[in-house]
Amino acid sequence: MSEPSTNIIEVKDLVKTFGNFTAVGGLSFSVKRGEIFSFLGPNGAGKTTTIKMLTTLLRPDSGSIRIAGLDPAREPLEVRRRFGIVFQDNSLDDELTAWENMFFHTVLYGVPADERRARIEDMLRFVGLWDRRQDLVKHFSGGMKRRLEIARCLSHQPDLIFLDEPTSGLDPQNRSRLWEHLRRLNFEMGTTIFLTTHSMEEAEKVSQRIIVIDGGKIAAEGAPDDIKRQTETQTLEEAFLTLTGRDLRDDVPGSLDSMRRTRAVWKGKGK
Amino acid sequence: MNGGAVEAGGRASREPSGKALARGGASSSSWGAVWALWLRQIKRYLRSRSRLVGSLGQPVLFLVALGFGFGPVFQKAGGGNYIQFLTPGIVLMGVLFTAIFSGIEIIWDRQFGFLKETLVAPAPRLFIMLGRTLGGATIAVIQGFLVLLVSFAAGFRLESWSRLPAAALFMGLTAVAFTALGTAIASVLEDMQGFQLIMNFLVMPIFFFSGSIFPLKSLPRFLTDVAAANPLTYGVDGLRLALSGGSYAGMGLDAAVLAGVAAVLVAAGAQLFSRIQA
Numbered sequence: 001m002s003e004p005s006t007n008i009i010e011v012k013d014l015v016k017t018f019g020n021f022t023a024v025g026g027l028s029f030s031v032k033r034g035e036i037f038s039f040l041g042p043n044g045a046g047k048t049t050t051i052k053m054l055t056t057l058l059r060p061d062s063g064s065i066r067i068a069g070l071d072p073a074r075e076p077l078e079v080r081r082r083f084g085i086v087f088q089d090n091s092l093d094d095e096l097t098a099w100e101n102m103f104f105h106t107v108l109y110g111v112p113a114d115e116r117r118a119r120i121e122d123m124l125r126f127v128g129l130w131d132r133r134q135d136l137v138k139h140f141s142g143g144m145k146r147r148l149e150i151a152r153c154l155s156h157q158p159d160l161i162f163l164d165e166p167t168s169g170l171d172p173q174n175r176s177r178l179w180e181h182l183r184r185l186n187f188e189m190g191t192t193i194f195l196t197t198h199s200m201e202e203a204e205k206v207s208q209r210i211i212v213i214d215g216g217k218i219a220a221e222g223a224p225d226d227i228k229r230q231t232e233t234q235t236l237e238e239a240f241l242t243l244t245g246r247d248l249r250d251d252v253p254g255s256l257d258s259m260r261r262t263r264a265v266w267k268g269k270g271k
Numbered sequence: 272m273n274g275g276a277v278e279a280g281g282r283a284s285r286e287p288s289g290k291a292l293a294r295g296g297a298s299s300s301s302w303g304a305v306w307a308l309w310l311r312q313i314k315r316y317l318r319s320r321s322r323l324v325g326s327l328g329q330p331v332l333f334l335v336a337l338g339f340g341f342g343p344v345f346q347k348a349g350g351g352n353y354i355q356f357l358t359p360g361i362v363l364m365g366v367l368f369t370a371i372f373s374g375i376e377i378i379w380d381r382q383f384g385f386l387k388e389t390l391v392a393p394a395p396r397l398f399i400m401l402g403r404t405l406g407g408a409t410i411a412v413i414q415g416f417l418v419l420l421v422s423f424a425a426g427f428r429l430e431s432w433s434r435l436p437a438a439a440l441f442m443g444l445t446a447v448a449f450t451a452l453g454t455a456i457a458s459v460l461e462d463m464q465g466f467q468l469i470m471n472f473l474v475m476p477i478f479f480f481s482g483s484i485f486p487l488k489s490l491p492r493f494l495t496d497v498a499a500a501n502p503l504t505y506g507v508d509g510l511r512l513a514l515s516g517g518s519y520a521g522m523g524l525d526a527a528v529l530a531g532v533a534a535v536l537v538a539a540g541a542q543l544f545s546r547i548q549a
Binding site for chain 2: 058078085109
């Protein structure tokens with residue numbers, strides 16, 4: 001089992017189609033260890049499909065993925081131990097307390113029994129929720145839930161975390177606090193952060209490197225300043241609009257996901 | 272729960288890598304997942320008093336309405352004490368409904384997001400499904416015993432206290448089988464819109480044609496065939512023998528059929544659950 005030298009994610013010629021629709025059409029990119037990497041694109045560009053393939057939730061049609069040197073299709077359990085993920089929508093159990101959500105996560109991820117308590121305490125203190133640990137999550141605000149999800153995804157000490165629009169629906173105070181935590185995490189623990197967001201301002205502020213995808217293909221890649229230079233624009237938002245156009249996109253994940261799931265279940269595909 | 276909660280043990284399905292071993296986490300996640308998901312179901316159940324009381328409503332209504340409504344007729348027709356006949360069927364009604372709904376809770380977990388947390392966990396889907404199924408089945412058995420307790424107030428009396436373990440066995444097998452069936456159904460359903468369809472065309476026929484509320488002996492041939500193909504029939508029959516005496520098929524056959532069906536449904540549920548995509 002080999003560990004990559006510098007890249008924690010390596011993607012080559014990745015393709016995923018649903019019927020006649022090509023969601024991802026030959027993506028190749030890599031993410032360095034310790035990087036804050038933004039994966040940007042308009043609705044329906046293929047971001048979520050790519051993240052699902054990277055996180056073992058979806059099998060690619062062709063191409064290769066390596067996470068920490070491992071193939072998610074062949075070693076999904078090993079790959080899952082290496083990353084943490086904060087989904088776009090809440091994935092906490094609202095009927096459990098903050099402590100219980102953390103506790104079940106550490107059990108699911110095989111954190112040794114004698115380390116669980118300390119890790120949970122560290123992480124809850126890290127995100128400022130230690131004093132609320134016995135409260136049911138259903139009484140938390142959106143910002144507190146986001147912080148708890150981040151604490152939870154860090155509790156098994158992953159090398160890499162995927163954040164799918166982590167600040168959507170948060171007020172400026174919570175957004176600011178969240179980024180403060182994430183920067184500290186990246187700086188103090190060297191955790192690689194793979195981020196998707198529709199906030200170009202945030203992406204520009206925090207990312208060391210960015211990929212913009214559209215139509216399942218890479219439209220631009222580089223540091224935020226490089227992308228602005230390439231597109232001769234002043235801000236990342238202008239660069240993004242230059243690269244992906246100003247037309248509104250129709251994103252129909254519900255029906256697409258529904259078709260895909262039904263097809264996968266009945267045809268016996270998928271993990 | 273706090274940090275001093277009982278800790279899980281067991282082995283993972285794969286040999287962990289050196290780094291994972293160094294982290295010390297790989298070996299316990301599979302059985303730990305079973306335990307964690309079982310415990311989660313129990314905690315949610317115990318915390319939801321409205322669910323606990325609400326799910327007793329229908330069985331108790333059936334017990335009181337049918338028991339006292341048809342009791343005299345049943346006795347005049349030579350069937351004996353109807354409450355003694357009906358109670359095992361109503362107990363399994365509580366088990367059946369709770370088990371199916373516990374399985375179907377996957378749809379809620381999908382809609383409210385928690386399912387994704389389990390799908391990306393480094394535990395095989397089989398173990399995740401097993402944990403959920405055992406949790407749902409445990410709740411269903413608790414629910415069955417609660418209905419049994421209520422039935423004492425309606426006049427039911429146990430044939431023999433020594434047969435309670437056998438009663439628990441039949442409740443347990445029925446609960447596992449139908450929680451797994453609920454899981455299998457929920458694995459292919461997108462949302463709760465298909466729920467009414469399942470209630471009307473699957474759960475209610477399973478209940479009505481199981482011998483729960485009327486004897487199977489005097490039914491027309493086509494209905495006895497339907498009942499013979501219905502796994503709940505064997506649960507009701509076995510439980511009736513354990514609680515109030517009298518059996519249609521015999522306890523051995525009942526237990527064997529129910530165990531076989533439970534194994535098949537768990538396998539089918541695990542297979543379909545393993546194909547869920549987030």
